[in-house]
Amino acid sequence: MPIINENFIINTNGNTDIINITKHIQNCVYKHELKDALVCISIQGSTSAVTTIEYEPGLIKDLQQAMERIAPSSIEYHHDEIWHDGNGYAHVRAALVGSSVNIALKDGLLNLGTWQQVVLMDFDNKERSRNITVQIVY
Amino acid sequence: MPIINENFIINTNGNTDIINITKHIQNCVYKHELKDALVCISIQGSTSAVTTIEYEPGLIKDLQQAMERIAPSSIEYHHDEIWHDGNGYAHVRAALVGSSVNIALKDGLLNLGTWQQVVLMDFDNKERSRNITVQIVY
Amino acid sequence: MPIINENFIINTNGNTDIINITKHIQNCVYKHELKDALVCISIQGSTSAVTTIEYEPGLIKDLQQAMERIAPSSIEYHHDEIWHDGNGYAHVRAALVGSSVNIALKDGLLNLGTWQQVVLMDFDNKERSRNITVQIVY
Numbered sequence: 001m002p003i004i005n006e007n008f009i010i011n012t013n014g015n016t017d018i019i020n021i022t023k024h025i026q027n028c029v030y031k032h033e034l035k036d037a038l039v040c041i042s043i044q045g046s047t048s049a050v051t052t053i054e055y056e057p058g059l060i061k062d063l064q065q066a067m068e069r070i071a072p073s074s075i076e077y078h079h080d081e082i083w084h085d086g087n088g089y090a091h092v093r094a095a096l097v098g099s100s101v102n103i104a105l106k107d108g109l110l111n112l113g114t115w116q117q118v119v120l121m122d123f124d125n126k127e128r129s130r131n132i133t134v135q136i137v138y
Numbered sequence: 139m140p141i142i143n144e145n146f147i148i149n150t151n152g153n154t155d156i157i158n159i160t161k162h163i164q165n166c167v168y169k170h171e172l173k174d175a176l177v178c179i180s181i182q183g184s185t186s187a188v189t190t191i192e193y194e195p196g197l198i199k200d201l202q203q204a205m206e207r208i209a210p211s212s213i214e215y216h217h218d219e220i221w222h223d224g225n226g227y228a229h230v231r232a233a234l235v236g237s238s239v240n241i242a243l244k245d246g247l248l249n250l251g252t253w254q255q256v257v258l259m260d261f262d263n264k265e266r267s268r269n270i271t272v273q274i275v276y
Numbered sequence: 277m278p279i280i281n282e283n284f285i286i287n288t289n290g291n292t293d294i295i296n297i298t299k300h301i302q303n304c305v306y307k308h309e310l311k312d313a314l315v316c317i318s319i320q321g322s323t324s325a326v327t328t329i330e331y332e333p334g335l336i337k338d339l340q341q342a343m344e345r346i347a348p349s350s351i352e353y354h355h356d357e358i359w360h361d362g363n364g365y366a367h368v369r370a371a372l373v374g375s376s377v378n379i380a381l382k383d384g385l386l387n388l389g390t391w392q393q394v395v396l397m398d399f400d401n402k403e404r405s406r407n408i409t410v411q412i413v414y
Contacts, residue, residue: 002140002278003276005174005244036281038316038411040176040240045251046192053371054322058354059364066347066368071204078196088197092204095191099254100240102316102376104409106281111409113321116375133242133249135176137275137413138279140278141414143312143382178314178378183389184330209342216334226335230342233329237392238378271380271387273314275413 004032004136011129012048012122016064016093020055021132022110022117028134029105037105037138044131047090047124049097054115067093067123090123097121105136142170142274149267150186150260154202154231158193159270160248160255166272167243175243175276182269185228185262187235193255205231205261228261235259243274280308280412287405288324288398292340292369296331297408298386298393304410305381313381313414320407323366323400325373331393343369343399366399373397381412 006028010019021041029039043050053059070093077088101118104111112118122128144166148157159179167177181188191197208231215226239256242249250256260266282304286295297317305315319326329335346369353364377394380387388394398404 003174003176005242036279038176038279038314038413040242042240042242042249044249044254046190046254051371052322052375054355054367056355056358058356058358059367061354062364062368063371066372070208070346070372078199079192079194080196082194082196088200091192091197092200095189095201096204096208096235097372098236098239098374099190101374102240102318102378102411104281104316104318104411106409111318111320116320116322133244135240135242137176141312141314143380176314178380180378180380180387182387182392184328184392208346216337217330217332218334220332220334226338229330229335230338233327233339234342234346234373236374236377237328240378271382273378273380275314 002138006134008132009129010120010132014122014124014126014128016067017122018060018063019120020117021120025118025134026110029136034105034138035108037136039103039105040135041118042100042133047087047094048130049094049099049121050101051097052116052118055117055119087125090125093123140276144272146270147267148258148270152260152262152264152266154205155260156198156201157258158255159258163256163272164248167274172243172276173246175274177241177243178273179256180238180271185225185232186268187232187237187259188239189235190239190254190256192253193257225263228263231261278414282410284408285405286396290398290400290402290404292343293398294336294339295396296393297396301394301410302386305412310381310414311384313412315379315381316411317394318376318409323363323370324406325370325375325397326377327373328392328394330391331395363401366401369399
């Protein structure tokens with residue numbers, strides 16, 4: 001069996017909450033004591049996304065403000081005309097950032113840069129529980 | 139052989155046409171009756187992209203309007219000075235959204251959220267025929 | 277062993293330098309003389325990204341200008357209050373474009389469109405040396 005499916009749950013505050021999930025991914029991967037592998041991270045749901053950033057408080061604010069410029073929460077969305085849940089902007093942001101990211105495992109370590117972390121972005125306008133899948137192909 | 143290559147063709151209207159391709163992907167994957175696998179979707183071409191969204195008419199309009207704000211079709215692009223095909227904005231949009239997405243197959247089912255669908259976005263300014271590849275690693 | 281890890285180094289000028297890395301990827305892949313495979317490209321670092329575009333001088337300028345509109349280098353970033361390295365905009369751009377992309381290998385060829393090339397985008401505000409990983413799953 002050359003593929004392992006792992007997953008974990010993260011509770012978020014929504015509202016473009018940005019959470020460092022690097023340690024969770026390491027926990028899923030490192031216990032298998034593999035040397036070289038492809039690690040695929042994907043998130044369920046249409047108002048959240050995964051990407052990589054330098055995880056520090058300043059940049060988190062910058063990224064939240066950037067998303068507010070790109071898909072403002074203050075304008076009207078057709079999505080909200082139907083569902084009236086006021087999270088149209090969250091759907092647009094998630095579609096742009098994307099729901100999956102790949103990282104190489106090399107000599108037993110995730111091949112991230114010194115300052116590079118994997119993050120979950122939750123754009124929904126309320127608290128959510130998110131299910132992240134980590135697939136390890138080796 | 140732990141990898142299967144499948145593909146399908148979608149005819150689009152271009153002009154930021156957004157098409158739900160979830161069923162096509164399921165057709166490629168489910169016939170192999172696998173339990174756990176990595177499913178990688180990629181699209182050929184430099185004016186189209188794949189991502190995941192809640193596929194409903196309001197959000198489709200929202201996403202089209204967001205792309206119009208992010209890379210307006212009304213401004214001038216250097217790309218069009220050379221090719222004169224007027225689709226510079228389409229290239230920029232495609233580069234931002236991205237050409238590939240991964241989904242986990244778990245217990246025989248694509249691990250999408252309840253409202254999450256895989257979509258093809260065709261940003262070109264004319265009708266196109268698009269070739270989508272589905273790779274299944276198991 | 278169904279997975280091969282390759283990598284290469286690219287020296288960039290930073291400042292949203294956009295470099296065609298398709299030939300480098302082909303060099304990593306084609307020497308193995310495989311028929312069908314999944315090719316996963318990922319980049320280390322939090323101020324660079326990978327995506328696919330039609331690589332021509334006009335579009336390169338268009339994409340650089342689009343990034344300048346989406347995450348302007350002229351506004352203030354909280355990230356720079358801490359590090360004072362003036363590259364907050366580079367981090368935001370990288371998070372949006374993304375650090376990984378997948379391409380199918382079919383009948384021994386990378387399944388790119390006629391005009392579609394894989395590019396490295398370096399958003400940092402200085403020259404950098406970038407490490408790109410190419411994983412081949414077959």
